[in-house]
Amino acid sequence: MAENIKWETDIDGALKRARVENRVILLSFFNPD
Amino acid sequence: MDAVTYPDGKVISFINDNMIPLQVQFDIQPLSTDFNVKWTPTLITLDTEGKEHHRTVGFLAPEELIPSLLLGMGKSYLETDRFDKALTKLEKLLAEYPKSDSVPEAIYWRGVCRYKATDDPKPLKEAYEQLKAEHTSSEWTKRAYPYRLL
Numbered sequence: 001m002a003e004n005i006k007w008e009t010d011i012d013g014a015l016k017r018a019r020v021e022n023r024v025i026l027l028s029f030f031n032p033d
Numbered sequence: 034m035d036a037v038t039y040p041d042g043k044v045i046s047f048i049n050d051n052m053i054p055l056q057v058q059f060d061i062q063p064l065s066t067d068f069n070v071k072w073t074p075t076l077i078t079l080d081t082e083g084k085e086h087h088r089t090v091g092f093l094a095p096e097e098l099i100p101s102l103l104l105g106m107g108k109s110y111l112e113t114d115r116f117d118k119a120l121t122k123l124e125k126l127l128a129e130y131p132k133s134d135s136v137p138e139a140i141y142w143r144g145v146c147r148y149k150a151t152d153d154p155k156p157l158k159e160a161y162e163q164l165k166a167e168h169t170s171s172e173w174t175k176r177a178y179p180y181r182l183l
C-alpha cells in the first residue's frame with residue numbers, strides 16, 4: 001500500500017501522464033487555510 | 034479531505050492505481066477560472082484531453098469518495114463513447130459500494146450506457162424500475178421517470 005497520493009502539481013504534467021497511461025485525471029482544488 | 038480522506042489507505046491505493054491525481058490551490062490561474070471554482074473542496078474528473086465529466090463540491094468520507102470517483106470515471110468513459118470501460122466502472126461501484134450515495138446516479142448512467150451501446154431502450158426502463166424500487170425518493174428516479182413508458 002502506498003504511503004501517500006502521488007499528486008501532480010501542474011495540469012500539463014497531469015495531462016501528459018494521463019495520455020501516456022490512458023487514465024482519467026482527478027483534479028482536486030484545495031484551500032490551504 | 035487532506036486530514037481524513039486522502040490519508041486513508043484504500044483511498045491512496047485506489048487513486049494511485051486508477052487515476053492521475055492533480056492537486057492545486059483553489060485560486061491558481063488559469064485553472065480556477067477555467068473550471069469556475071468557487072468553493073473547496075472541489076473535485077473534478079477530467080478525461081485525457083482535460084475535459085470535465087464529473088464534479089463534487091464539499092467533503093466526502095473515504096467510503097463515499099471511492100464510489101464517487103468510480104462514477105466520475107464511468108461518466109468520463111461514457112461521454113467519450115467507451116461504453117465497455119464505462120460499464121466496468123459503474124458495475125464495480127454498484128457491486129462493491131451498494132450503500133453509497135453514488136448508487137442511484139450510477140444506476141441511471143448504467144442504463145444510459147447500456148442503451149447507447151446496444152440501441153435497445155429496454156435498459157433505460159430497467160434502470161427506472163430499479164430506481165423506483167430501491168431509491169424511491171432519489172432525484173435520479175425522477176430524472177428516469179419518462180423511461181417508464183419505453
